[in-house]
Amino acid sequence: MEVVSNRYVVIKNFINGTPNESNFEIKTDSISLSIPRGSGVVIVKTLYSSIDPYQLNRMKESSPSQNAISFSARINLGEAIDAFGVGRVVDSDHSEFKKDDLVIGVLQWAEYSIVHEFSTLNKLELIGFPLSYHIGVLGFSGLTAYGGFFEVCKPKKGEKVFVSAASGSVGNLVGQYAKLFGCYVVGCAGTNQKVELLKEKIGFDDAFNYKEEPDLNLALKRYFPDGIDIYFDNVGAEMLEAAVSNMNINGRVGVCGVISEYTDTNKRAAPNMLDIIYKRITIKGFLAADYMNVYADFISTTSDHIRSGKLHVLEDVSFGLDSLPAAFVGLFRGDNVGKKIVKISED
Secondary structure (H helix, E strand, O other), X not given: OOEEEEEEEEEOOOOOOOOOHHHEEEEEXXXXXXXXXXXXXXXXXXXXXXXXXXXXXXXXXXXHHHHOOHHHOOOOOOOOOEEEEEEEEEEEOXXXXXXXXXXXXXXXXXXXXXXXXXXXXXXXXXXXXXXXXXXXXXXXXXXHHHHHHHHHOOOOOOOXXXXXXXXXXXXXXXXXXXXXXXXXXXXXXXXXXXXXXXXXXXXXXXXXXXXXXXXXXXXXXXXXXXXXXXXXXXXXXXXHHHHHHOEEEEEEEEEOOOHHHHOOOOOOOOOOHHHHHXXXXXXXXXXXXXXXXXXXXXXXXXXXHHHHOOOOOOEEEEEOHHHHHXXXXXXXXXXXXXXXXXXXXXX
């Protein structure tokens, strides 16, 4: 029976503001890589882990999101943090999984995960792409962009689309789906380098650095002289207010995230309600899990776009378990370009 050390990441305290690396700790336990028959569990070696802003709400002492779905439940102090990941089965006492199977689902920020709950774990069917794609462009980031844009925002060809946090894991894909569909797309990001990336590589019609705009309302008037039809919101607060004030009649807002509020609970968007009434604006929040009904279409369409070179995959990969805290903290400084992923170990 092989026993190895297993390193994993925990939070030392609940994080109610901006996270920093001192909030995290790497612990080590011993783990047997052989499972006693009858235990019904699976041991998975983690290969890749997804890094996502919503995880911060799980690290707070309390958040309304923690009671929404199982994926958003609170992470308790000293417990290994879990996240969406890709791994390889080391040993299994479950009929659906066997040794060496590649799997995708909820794994821990750890070198090895002992999986008891199988509703969140699936065999990974390889379709010719890097493993990392399956937790990014072909994972929940991609489904969030696809479902949010097509099912929530309900675009029409030629409409004008604004995307905030447009160089992030979801925003860059929304912009690309919108362009491929035939919309006019403007995004905003937090550095000039990201702005250039959006325009030169990702194919946005235009983009701007929101940190250089003293008045977001006037900025959006400049970029959308004929108004905004669709706003895909990743940040909330002042950006949402400015977008609503520049929206056209029957405008749609898909609210994917409010990262500005994750670290500052005093920030609240206060859009002009008269605009919402008289322009008949629809604002809808959503989760990726709401759109599993379009999952097959999402995978098929996105795979075709990647293979044809029409859709660019933006990944920002760090290496090693030790890099997990810094990778997560960096999300809230805007360090990442595209989907943030940590490669935990070699396959």
